[in-house]
Amino acid sequence: MILFSVNRQRVNLDVDPSTPLLWVLRESLGLTGTKYGCGVAQCGACTVHLNGEAIRSCVAPVSRAEGKEVTTIEGLSPDLSHPLQRAWMAEDVPQCGYCQSGQLMSAAVLLHEKPRPSDEDIDEAMTGNICRCGTYPRIRKAIHRAAAMMSTGEAK
Amino acid sequence: MSTLWMERREFLKFSVAASGGLLIGLYLPGASKLAVAEERSIFMPNAFLRIGTDERVTVIVNHSEMGQGVYTALPMLLAEELDADWNKVGYESAPVDPKYNHPVFGMQITGGSSSVWSAFEQYRNAGAAARAMLIAAAAQQWNANPATLRTESGVVIDGANRKLSYGLLAETAAKMTPPAKVTLKDPKTFKLIGTPVKRLDTPEKINGKAVFGIDVKHPGMLTAVVARAPVFGAKVKSFDDSHARNMPGVRKVAAVPSGVAVVADSFWQAKLARDAVRIDWDEGEMHAFSTSQMMQQFREQAKSPGKSVRRDGDPDAALAKAAQKIEAVYEVPYLSHLMMEPLNCAVDLRADSCEIWTGTQFQTVDRAAAAKVAGLPNEKVQIHTTFLGGGFGRRATPQSDFVVEAVHVAKAAGVPVKVVWTREDDMQGGWYRPAFLHAIVGGVDASGSPVSWKSRLVGQSIFAGTMFEGMMKEKGYDPAAVEGVDDLPYEIPNLAVEYHQAEVGVPVQWWRSVGHSHTGFATECFIDELATLAHKDPYQFRRALLTKHPRHLAVLDLAAQKAGWSKPLPKGRARGIAVHFAFESYNAQVAEVSVTDGRVRVHRIVSAVDCGHYVNPGIIAAQLEGGAIFAASAALFQELTFENGRLQQTNFHTFPVMRMNECPEIETHIVENNEKSGGIGEPGVPCTAPAIANAVFAVTGKRIRKLPIRLTEAV
Numbered sequence: 123m124i125l126f127s128v129n130r131q132r133v134n135l136d137v138d139p140s141t142p143l144l145w146v147l148r149e150s151l152g153l154t155g156t157k158y159g160c161g162v163a164q165c166g167a168c169t170v171h172l173n174g175e176a177i178r179s180c181v182a183p184v185s186r187a188e189g190k191e192v193t194t195i196e197g198l199s200p201d202l203s204h205p206l207q208r209a210w211m212a213e214d215v216p217q218c219g220y221c222q223s224g225q226l227m228s229a230a231v232l233l234h235e236k237p238r239p240s241d242e243d244i245d246e247a248m249t250g251n252i253c254r255c256g257t258y259p260r261i262r263k264a265i266h267r268a269a270a271m272m273s274t275g276e277a278k
Numbered sequence: 279m280s281t282l283w284m285e286r287r288e289f290l291k292f293s294v295a296a297s298g299g300l301l302i303g304l305y306l307p308g309a310s311k312l313a314v315a316e317e318r319s320i321f322m323p324n325a326f327l328r329i330g331t332d333e334r335v336t337v338i339v340n341h342s343e344m345g346q347g348v349y350t351a352l353p354m355l356l357a358e359e360l361d362a363d364w365n366k367v368g369y370e371s372a373p374v375d376p377k378y379n380h381p382v383f384g385m386q387i388t389g390g391s392s393s394v395w396s397a398f399e400q401y402r403n404a405g406a407a408a409r410a411m412l413i414a415a416a417a418q419q420w421n422a423n424p425a426t427l428r429t430e431s432g433v434v435i436d437g438a439n440r441k442l443s444y445g446l447l448a449e450t451a452a453k454m455t456p457p458a459k460v461t462l463k464d465p466k467t468f469k470l471i472g473t474p475v476k477r478l479d480t481p482e483k484i485n486g487k488a489v490f491g492i493d494v495k496h497p498g499m500l501t502a503v504v505a506r507a508p509v510f511g512a513k514v515k516s517f518d519d520s521h522a523r524n525m526p527g528v529r530k531v532a533a534v535p536s537g538v539a540v541v542a543d544s545f546w547q548a549k550l551a552r553d554a555v556r557i558d559w560d561e562g563e564m565h566a567f568s569t570s571q572m573m574q575q576f577r578e579q580a581k582s583p584g585k586s587v588r589r590d591g592d593p594d595a596a597l598a599k600a601a602q603k604i605e606a607v608y609e610v611p612y613l614s615h616l617m618m619e620p621l622n623c624a625v626d627l628r629a630d631s632c633e634i635w636t637g638t639q640f641q642t643v644d645r646a647a648a649a650k651v652a653g654l655p656n657e658k659v660q661i662h663t664t665f666l667g668g669g670f671g672r673r674a675t676p677q678s679d680f681v682v683e684a685v686h687v688a689k690a691a692g693v694p695v696k697v698v699w700t701r702e703d704d705m706q707g708g709w710y711r712p713a714f715l716h717a718i719v720g721g722v723d724a725s726g727s728p729v730s731w732k733s734r735l736v737g738q739s740i741f742a743g744t745m746f747e748g749m750m751k752e753k754g755y756d757p758a759a760v761e762g763v764d765d766l767p768y769e770i771p772n773l774a775v776e777y778h779q780a781e782v783g784v785p786v787q788w789w790r791s792v793g794h795s796h797t798g799f800a801t802e803c804f805i806d807e808l809a810t811l812a813h814k815d816p817y818q819f820r821r822a823l824l825t826k827h828p829r830h831l832a833v834l835d836l837a838a839q840k841a842g843w844s845k846p847l848p849k850g851r852a853r854g855i856a857v858h859f860a861f862e863s864y865n866a867q868v869a870e871v872s873v874t875d876g877r878v879r880v881h882r883i884v885s886a887v888d889c890g891h892y893v894n895p896g897i898i899a900a901q902l903e904g905g906a907i908f909a910a911s912a913a914l915f916q917e918l919t920f921e922n923g924r925l926q927q928t929n930f931h932t933f934p935v936m937r938m939n940e941c942p943e944i945e946t947h948i949v950e951n952n953e954k955s956g957g958i959g960e961p962g963v964p965c966t967a968p969a970i971a972n973a974v975f976a977v978t979g980k981r982i983r984k985l986p987i988r989l990t991e992a993v
Contacts, residue, residue, distance in 0.1 A: 138526065145546040149501075154493035155486015157667070158545075159618050160701045164930035167618060195486035202481055210484045214476050214896055217904055218345030219483030220490060220618040220667030245939035252930060254618045254668050255345045256907030258941040260900070 126187040128153065129197030139185035143177075144168045146184045147194060155195035155223045159252070166251030169224035170194050176231040178250075195223035198230060206230055209268035217255035225251045229265050238269050321448035323411050323456055325377045326356060326404040333432065333445035335362045337401075338370050340378035340386060341393040342639050343479060344669035345904070346959045347897035348393045350477045352401050354893055355394075358470045359405030359463060362444070363432030369478055371663040374641040385642035389674050389788065391861035391957020394893055398955050399462070406460035408451075415450035416442045465891065465952065474896030479665075491637040491664045492698060494624045499694040500529055501545045502687045503552040503703075506537040509923035510708060510783050511562040514538060522551040531555065532690035536679075539687045545698050564783045567923045569713065572782060573609060576736040580607070580717040584734055584776035585755050587764050591772035596730035600721025604811050608718070608800040609984045612918035613711035614933060615789055619667020620704040623684035624696035627652055632659040632688075635696075636681060637666030639674035643745070647678035651685040670908070671788035675709055676744035702928045710918060711789030712738040716763075716800035720770075726812030728823065730772040733763050733800070738786045739779045755779065758788070762797030762860060762964065767830050768805060768823040784920070790908055791963035794860040798964025799913075799971070799985065802856035806972045807981060816972060817843050817855050829888050830857055832949050833866040836886035840947050841868035850874075851881065854972030856965040862956030863889040864949075867906065869942075869969035873978050876989040880910055880942040880970055885962060887946070890953035898958050902946040905962025911936040913967035917986050 125134045128151060137146055142161075147153045147170070156179060159167030163178040170179045171193035172186070198204050202211070206229050216222045225248070232239055232247035239247070244265055253261070321329040328336040337353040349369040357367050372378040378386050381396050409429055416434035417424040419442065426437050433441045444451075465471070482488040507513070517538050519531040527547030531540050538555050542548035597603060623636040625648075632652040638644050641661050649659045666673055673680075684697040699707065714737035721730045739756035741749050750756050755777050757764070763775050789795060809819035817838050824830045834857045841853060850872045857866040870882040885902045892898055915934040919926045927933040971982035980992035 141544075141546050145544060148493075149495075149544045149546075152495070153486070154489070154495075157490075157618070158492065158620070158698075160930050162701075162929055162931070165618070195484075198485070202485055207484050211476065211480050214474075214480060214900065216345075216477070216480055216483040217347070217900060218343075218618065218666060218668045219479065219488050220665075222483050223486050226484060248938040250937075252618070252935045252937060254616060254670075254908070254935060256904035256936075256941075257900070258907065258936075258938045259903055259944050261938070 124184055124188055126190050126192060128192045129194060135184070137184060140183045142180050143170070143182045143184045143187055143192070144179040147179060147192070153194050153196050157220055157223055159221065164252070165221070166228060167221050167224040169227040169251065171227060171231065174231070174234065176228050195227060198226060204230070205268040205271045206233065206264065209264040209271065212267060213260045213264040215257050215260040215264050217257055221251060221253045225253065225261055229261070229268070232265065233269060233272065237272060239265060321408070321452045323408040323451070324404050325375070326401060327360070327408050329408070329444050329448045329451070331445050331448050333363070333366050333443060335360065335367045335432070335444070336370050337367060338372045340372040341397070342371070342388040342637065342663050342666050342669065344388065344637070344639065344666035344673070346393070346901060347477060347894065348388070349479045350475070351394050351893045351897060352397050353478060354470045354475065355397060355401035356405035358468055359402045360409050361429035361431065362405070364470060364475065366432055367478065374645045374661045379642065387642065387674065388639040388669070389671065391863070391960040395862065395955040395957065402462050403460055406462055407456050410457040410460060411451045411454040412444055412447050414454045415447045418450060471893050472895070474894060477897070488665050490619050490667045491624065491635060492619055492622045492667070494635040494664060494696060496626065496694055499624065499626070499696055500541050500543060500691060501548050502539045502541045502691065502695050502697045503545065503548040503700065504534065504537050504539045504683065504687065504697060505552050505555050505557055506703060506707065507559060509559070509561045509567070510564045510785065512559040512564070513562065515558040515560045517558065518556040522554040525551040525554060530691055534683060534686040534690055536683045536686070539690060539697070541687070541691045541695055549700060561923060564923045567783065568921050569612065569919045573713065573715065576715040576780060577607065579736045579778045579780065580715055580734050584736070584778040587755060587760050587775040587777050589774050593730045593732045593772040593774040596772035597719065597721045597732070600729050601724040602811050603719065603721040604807055605717070605719045606804055606807055606981070606983055608716040608803060610714050610796045610799060611916070611985065612713045612784065613789055613912055613916055614705050614918060615668070615670040615672035616705065616933060616935065617666070617668030617670060617672060620701055621680045621699040621707065622697060623680050624694070625684045625688035626694040627685060627688040630654070630658060632685065633662065634659065634681060634684070635662045635664055637664045637669070637673060638681065639666070639669050639671070640678065643676065644678045644681040647682050648685045651682055651689070670790040671792070672709060675787060676746060679707070679709065701930070705927060705929065705933060706925045708785035709787040710784065711795060712740065712786040714796040716796070718800065718804045720804060720808050722808060722812045726814055728768065728770045728808050731766070731770045732774040734776045734778070735760060735763065736778040737780055737796070738782050738784070740786055740788055740792070742779065758793045760797065761793040762858060763801050765859070766801060767827045767859065768820070769826060770823070790905070791860060791960040794858065794960070794964040798856065798858040798860070799967045802858060802965065802968030803971050803981070803983070806854070806968070806975065820855070820857060829864045830859060833857060833864045833886040833888050836947050836949060837866035837868050837884050840886065840945060841870070841884040843868060850977065852973050852976030854969045854974070854976055856968040856972065858964040860961045860964055863887060863958060863961035865961045865965050867965040867969040869966070869973045871970060871973040871977060873974060873989065878914060878970065878974055878987055878989070880914070882943045882945070883966065883969070884945045885947070885965070886949065887958070887961060888949035888951065888953070889956040889958050889961065890951065891955045892948065893955070895948055898948055899946040901958045902962040903944045905960070906944055906966045907936055907941060909963045909966030910942070910970065913970050913985055913987055915986050
């Protein structure tokens with residue numbers, strides 16, 4: 123049995139501990155917002171937070187989550203109120219949308235660590251997240267927008 | 279049928295011929311209502327719309343949402359004529375049914391950058407008809423003359439300013455007779471069309487709720503991963519599943535026509551067991567295939583004349599008399615579509631029904647193919663179109679490969695099953711953008727004006743061997759192979775275009791912008807080479823040859839002006855330019871690059887488009903940004919190569935995609951006019967590679983004639 127928490131809910135699962143966290147989230151817990159893109163930590167579609175750190179869940183065995191707190195896109199906010207989600211809507215970021223959960227989860231850690239990121243900070247934090255539709259220019263703008271919202275206290 | 283449509287029909291007659299010539303009306307008044315078990319209070323005036331007593335306006339969209347914005351643009355068209363309250367408008371994917379056929383292609387399909395222009399009147403008509411019925415319903419309630427009533431933002435209003443909302447009118451409106459004829463708004467009065475309203479599908483794409491094919495799961499549904507041939511055309515001789523079938527969660531291992539399927543409780547279990555199946559393959563004819571040998575053969579083929587596609591004047595005589603000549607051979611590789619969401623397909627096959635959930639661009643074709651495998655009539659097969667995690671053409675396969683295979687797997691499994699492809703499976707699964715070679719020779723006279731141009735193309739046909747082969751009959755060649763060079767707009771008196779159809783056993787398919795993805799590169803690089811030969815500025819050289827093409831000129835001028843074409847740049851940077859017409863739209867781009875240690879950095883791309891009467895400028899900007907990035911990825915990084923019949927690339931590390939830190943600034947501009955609507959998903963692709971390559975020449979003096987760009991291969 124593996125005990126950990128997902129989006130502030132305790133889960134106790136009887137799964138092979140070597141199973142990647144991605145597939146446990148998607149298949150055992152039905153949290154399909156986290157996506158499979160490459161399986162080898164190359165694209166970032168599977169990005170989730172493990173104790174507040176952005177990780178690629180496709181290569182993280184679920185055993186790594188033991189006793190820890192996992193946050194997925196479903197737990198970013200209950201009502202689209204996270205500054206990043208609001209900025210994503212304002213900049214009309216997504217196209218196909220498949221990579222966006224991972225983009226948002228990477229960006230959330232960036233803003234937590236650097237509330238006013240520079241373009242170089244954004245490059246560094248977001249380069250592990252591929253978007254095939256080419257939404258990068260809008261992601262960049264949306265991160266700056268979210269940062270501005272947070273600094274002016276516009277966000278909750 | 280309006281003039282616009284007749285012209286479209288003429289333009290696309292090959293498609294229509296190929297698809298059996300079935301053209302449905304744009305809008306059929308009184309068309310049978312949706313067979314949805316909804317309460318009667320819901321107003322369903324036609325196949326494209328439902329209005330509930332809760333005021334919700336649901337637009338049923340007959341094109342697949344793969345990122346290009348149809349779930350917003352098509353509802354906008356309908357809502358405009360309906361005078362709906364945009365905040366109440368939602369979308370739903372259409373089931374497979376002839377009434378959702380593409381009005382020109384005669385089948386349910388998303389492709390050819392055609393969704394908006396094909397729906398432009400269809401969806402407006404549907405909205406206008408519903409509006410007339412709502413007005414009739416209000417007139418009945420008020421005992422008023424319908425002509426005295428008007429509509430605004432989801433309500434009908436009378437002369438005394440009394441209001442009835444569409445939701446309140448839904449029940450009565452459902453009893454009204456659909457109008458035989460509708461009057462569409464004067465475009466000058468549009469409130470929604472032409473405005474950058476936000477996409478309707480953003481909220482569910484940023485909270486994890488959007489359902490893509492890979493997310494589909496039903497009680498009792500198992501997951502399958504398939505071991506497919508390592509070499510195209512290889513067949514399973516025998517396989518040993520003694521280990522795999524005893525692995526945790528594995529329910530079944532079965533041979534299917536495409537390989538060996540492993541069905542398990544979860545993806546991960548199926549994947550591990552699939553990797554443990556040992557298969558002895560009969561590798562067939564492609565066992566020794568190599569792309570380097572193939573390109574060598576292409577070069578040989580290019581030495582002899584090909585099938586004539588276009589011939590103006592006497593190119594050979596003109597070339598002989600030219601003051602200066604230049605020859606160039608351009609080569610582009612096979613490319614993968616590489617959608618972020620790998621292929622997948624869920625199937626629930628029963629004795630008398632087959633339900634399919636997948637992200638497809640090709641519903642009609644997939645349904646017929648699935649029905650054949652299932653042994654059921656078409657009507658017993660339904661496809662639920664999910665969101666597509668990218669398409670770019672891969673999910674419109676004439677052979678319906680991923681759907682057909684999933685039905686075979688479901689048959690073997692005996693239970694509902696979802697087939698999921700790994701990234702490696704997806705990349706190695708074929709249906710690539712074909713590799714192409716363009717051998718071009720051209721000459722200019724003493725004044726520097728081009729007098730002759732001969733293009734000879736070698737590459738595979740996409741249509742050959744498919745249901746679209748009919749499109750080749752009339753011309754004797756595949757029009758998709760030469761599109762974009764057969765209509766070269768430059769005023770050159772002597773011009774020849776020839777095509778050698780290469781026969782190679784690699785499955786090929788349309789990849790965002792299809793033939794234009796290579797013809798744009800070759801022609802726009804070569805015109806640049808001619809400009810250099812003539813000692814002329816590449817922008818002005820093009821201008822002088824486009825005097826009879828005002829729409830080409832307009833985008834070229836706009837891009838050049840916005841990019842500051844003649845303004846100096848910091849040392850080490852230079853600009854390149856390109857212009858191209860594709861999918862009924864005109865695009866020009868200026869790229870600004872630098873080269874450091876042989877590595878090309880694209881700093882800025884300015885893209886100008888003329889796509890005629892447009893619906894949502896915000897989505898157009900997004901498509902131009904995305905098109906440029908998609909094309910820049912290919913130009914800078916991407917190449918599929920084969921050795922011993924095996925693809926050498928497996929995943930993102932060997933087939934790179936442009937990332938955030940490599941992404942240029944992109945500026946987009948739209949030419950304002952009232953021409954008929956053109957496409958937008960693909961037209962932003964063809965100019966990027968040549969604009970970058972021409973900029974690399976401007977900064978290094980070296981010509982890029984092969985993609986992806988490698989300075990070591992420049993000439």
